Amino acid sequence: MSANSPAAVVVLAAGGGTRMKSNRLPKVLHEVCGRSLVGHAVAAAEELTPGQLVVVIGHMREKVAEHLAAHHPGARAVVQAEQNGTGHAVRTALETLAADGIELDGTVIVTTGDAPLLTGGTLRALAGAHAEQGNGVTVLTAVVPEPFGYGRILRDQADGAVAAIVEEKDASDAQRAIDEINSGVFAFDAKLLVGALAEVTTDNAQGEEYLTDTLEILRRAGHRVGAVVAADYRDILGINDRVQLAHARRLLNDRLLERAMRAGVTVVDPATTWFDVQVSYEPDAVVLPNTQLQGETHLGEGCEVGPNSTLKDTRIGAGARVSNTTADGAEVGELATAGPYAYLRPGARLARKAKVGTYVEVKNSELGEGAKVPHLSYIGDATIGEGTNVGAASVTVNYDGVNKHRTVIGAHCRTGSDNMFIAPVTIGDGAYTAAGSVITNDVPAGGLGVSRAQQRNIAGWVERKRPGTTSAQAAAAAAEPAAEVPTEA
Ligand code: UD1
Ligand code: CA
Numbered sequence: 001m002s003a004n005s006p007a008a009v010v011v012l013a014a015g016g017g018t019r020m021k022s023n024r025l026p027k028v029l030h031e032v033c034g035r036s037l038v039g040h041a042v043a044a045a046e047e048l049t050p051g052q053l054v055v056v057i058g059h060m061r062e063k064v065a066e067h068l069a070a071h072h073p074g075a076r077a078v079v080q081a082e083q084n085g086t087g088h089a090v091r092t093a094l095e096t097l098a099a100d101g102i103e104l105d106g107t108v109i110v111t112t113g114d115a116p117l118l119t120g121g122t123l124r125a126l127a128g129a130h131a132e133q134g135n136g137v138t139v140l141t142a143v144v145p146e147p148f149g150y151g152r153i154l155r156d157q158a159d160g161a162v163a164a165i166v167e168e169k170d171a172s173d174a175q176r177a178i179d180e181i182n183s184g185v186f187a188f189d190a191k192l193l194v195g196a197l198a199e200v201t202t203d204n205a206q207g208e209e210y211l212t213d214t215l216e217i218l219r220r221a222g223h224r225v226g227a228v229v230a231a232d233y234r235d236i237l238g239i240n241d242r243v244q245l246a247h248a249r250r251l252l253n254d255r256l257l258e259r260a261m262r263a264g265v266t267v268v269d270p271a272t273t274w275f276d277v278q279v280s281y282e283p284d285a286v287v288l289p290n291t292q293l294q295g296e297t298h299l300g301e302g303c304e305v306g307p308n309s310t311l312k313d314t315r316i317g318a319g320a321r322v323s324n325t326t327a328d329g330a331e332v333g334e335l336a337t338a339g340p341y342a343y344l345r346p347g348a349r350l351a352r353k354a355k356v357g358t359y360v361e362v363k364n365s366e367l368g369e370g371a372k373v374p375h376l377s378y379i380g381d382a383t384i385g386e387g388t389n390v391g392a393a394s395v396t397v398n399y400d401g402v403n404k405h406r407t408v409i410g411a412h413c414r415t416g417s418d419n420m421f422i423a424p425v426t427i428g429d430g431a432y433t434a435a436g437s438v439i440t441n442d443v444p445a446g447g448l449g450v451s452r453a454q455q456r457n458i459a460g461w462v463e464r465k466r467p468g469t470t471s472a473q474a475a476a477a478a479a480e481p482a483a484e485v486p487t488e489a
Contacts, residue, residue, distance in 0.1 A: 006127055007052065007106040007190050009045035010093045013038045013113030014058030014080040019241040026060035027239065028113040029067055032249040033256060034276025034294055037239060038064065040116035042072045043277075047120025048109065048127065052097060055113065056080050056089045085208025086110075086184070087200040094194055104190035107131065110211065112184040114239045116248050117255075122235055123185070129228045130187035136223030137192070137215055139165070140185040142233035149240075150181035151212050153227065162227045163219060165212035169205035180229070182212060183236035192218055252277075260287075265299065268306075282318070300334065314344070317352070330362075333369075351386070365396075368411060380404075381423065385411030391435060392417040410445065 017027025028038035035043065038055060045053050055072075057064040058080045065077045080092045090110055097104065107127055111118065122140065130138035139162060141153050151165040152175050165182045166175050196214035204210060219225045230236050239245050256275040257267050264283030267273050274292040285299035288306030293299070297311045300318035305311060307323065314327040317334035325339040329346030332338055336350040340358055347364035350356060354367040357374035365379045368386030373379055375392035381404050382396045388409055396407040397420050405423035409415065413427055416435030427433065428445030436452045443449035463472050 004127070004131065006048055006050045006109045006187070007104040008097070009048060009050040009053050009109040009111060009123075010090055011038065011041045011045060011053075011055045011075070011111050011113050012086055012089050012184070013041070013064065014056045014061075014083050014089055015114075016059045016083065017114070017240070020245075021242075026064055029060075029063060030239070030242075030245055032116050032245065033252045033274075034278060035116070036067060036071070037116050038068070038113040039072060040277075041111055041113045041118070042068070042075045044118055044120045044123055045109070045111060046074060048123055050109070051106075052076065052102065052104070054078050054093045054097065056093050058083050058089075085202070085206070086211035087197055087209035087213060090193070090211055091197045091200075091209065094197070104194075106190055108188045108190045108193055110184075110186045110188065112238060115184070115236055116239065117235050117237055117252055118183075118185065119235065122230065126185065126187050126228050129226060133226045134224060135187070135226035136189050136218045137196075138187045138226040138228060139215065140183040140230060140236065141180050141227050142183055142230040142236045143180050144233045145179075147176075147179045147181045151184075152176065152178040153180040153182060154178070155180075161219075162215060162225045164216040165210075167204065167206070167210065167212065183230065184238065185236065186211070188214070189223075192223060196221075273306075285316075288323070309339070382407040382409065382421075384409045385413065385429065387412040388415070389413070390415050391419060391433075394419040394421070396421045396423055398423045 013028040020027045020030065029036045053075045055068060055075045055077050057077050061079055068075050068077050078093045078096045080089050107130060109123060109127060126138060126140050149168050151167045152171055153162055154164045154166055156163045196217045199217050200209045200213045202209055215225050234251055237248055239248055253274055256277065257270045257273060260275065260281055261267055265281050266286040268287065269289035272290045273287055276294045278296045279293045281299040282301040284302040286304040290308045291306035292310045295313035297313060298315045299305060300316050300320065302318055303316045303320045305316060305322045309322055309325045312328045314330045316322060316332045317336060319335045320332045321337045322332055323339040325342045325344065327344035330344035330348040332350045333352040333354060335352055336354045338344060338356045342356045343361040345363035348362040349366045351367060351369040353370045355372040355374060356362055359376045360373050361378045363380040365382040367384045370386055371384045371388045373390040377390060377394045379396050381398040388411060394415060398404050407421040407423045408426040410427055410429035410431065412430050415433045416437060418436045419433050420438045422438065422440045425439055426442045428443060430446045431443045432448045433439055433443060434448065434450040437449060438451050439449050462475050466472050
């Protein structure tokens with residue numbers, strides 16, 4: 001907490017979110033760009049390093065509390081058992097802190113858990129204007145094209161100062177025509193807030209304690225009421241239903257892609273490219289169409305990912321190429337390649353210049369420098385040494401039905417196509433295995449492992465057993481002596 005940090009940020013997240021029509025998830029746990037709605041509010045609040053960071057929870061509170069503890073341990077959850085309005089929510093938060101002996105002094109920021117486009121920068125600007133103007137309260141407002149549903153900002157005819165906020169349901173027709181709305185985000189003087197909340201009544205259309213009433217209360221008591229108008233109204237958009245959720249995701253994604261492009265990343269098709277907030281990158285990375293980068297995925301310098309790839313918590317090394325690939329918790333080394341049609345699962349680690357080719361699945365396995373698994377294979381719980389080539393259609397048979405076992409293949413090996421490596425098993429450095437082998441025993445360095453039955457041919461079998469078929473006809477034709485071809489003079 002620095003000198004101009006607020007004493008507290010209170011995030012309101014107790015509401016029902018009925019318009020999301022969800023039986024499973026409270027509104028604030030819906031995600032955009034890899035972070036829950038309440039997570040976005042907490043992340044913005046954390047940028048202010050407040051003395052206290054409180055999230056008011058209510059509806060499906062166990063789920064929200066669990067989520068906060070797991071992902072945002074810096075936030076303290078306070079329960080508002082009944083949702084009696086935004087004023088009641090803030091009062092509950094302040095009373096809970098007071099009961100713990102925490103008396104707030106300075107600025108309290110109140111923000112909402114359903115506005116994921118709101119940044120720390122906007123909160124800082126609000127807190128800055130609040131302090132500079134010496135206000136008792138400062139509200140973040142926006143001029144919007146469609147004000148329906150929002151509280152409207154009533155300004156004094158004489159000096160233009162904010163006089164009050166009137167809710168949609170309490171507004172007159174003339175007031176409903178106002179297009180400056182309350183974002184639901186405020187900076188308050190802590191002591192004045194406590195006093196004003198004590199005066200808020202439930203005398204309104206919804207029978208709730210409105211936080212917005214504190215503005216009129218403070219103004220009547222002679223305190224300065226200020227407003228900061230958001231430069232872009234889209235920054236304050238609140239989410240009430242899944243249409244708005246998708247719209248917010250689009251807007252935030254555009255912001256994230258723009259930041260990446262300005263930092264030197266080529267995004268070929270922004271319309272079909274999706275970034276999570278934690279994605280990081282280096283210059284000259286290229287993202288091809290229909291690609292989703294999730295979690296803490298990182299793109300190294302000059303790598304190329306996509307098209308049609310979903311990469312989650314995956315590191316892509318400099319100059320690596322990954323196409324038509326699904327990856328989760330994988331590491332692709334410098335100049336390594338994956339795909340098309342590769343599946344890299346947690347713990348797949350490709351060293352420099354390694355290759356995982358077409359229709360290959362890799363899990364919890366390391367491929368050494370330049371090692372290759374080019375075609376149609378499953379590599380699980382394996383270590384593959386540098387310079388080794390694994391033949392097409394090979395499987396590390398890692399699971400005995402109860403336990404998983406490791407396959408170790410040394411450096412510069414050449415394993416044949418269609419090998420089953422029955423783990424635990426070790427192939428020594430420089431060893432070969434024959435195509436079609438089931439490898440149950442270790443192969444020593446430099447040895448050849450072969451395990452397959454001798455082939456025997458039964459002559460004339462098709463003509464005897466499948467007479468009259470096209471196969472039999474082809475066999476008969478092959479048996480006739482070749483027509484004489486004149487030799488050239
Ligand atoms: C509120 C504002 C309105 C503003 C709008 C911005 C009031 C009275 N109205 O209206 O002026 O334009 O937000 O989006 O403040 N919440 C609680 N406990 C409660 C009630 C609400 O924690 O008892 C939380 C909700 O989870 C939500 C936020 O407060 O995150 C706003 O509540 P909501 O019911 O969405 O208020 P609006 O009617 O949208
Ligand atoms: Ca709302």
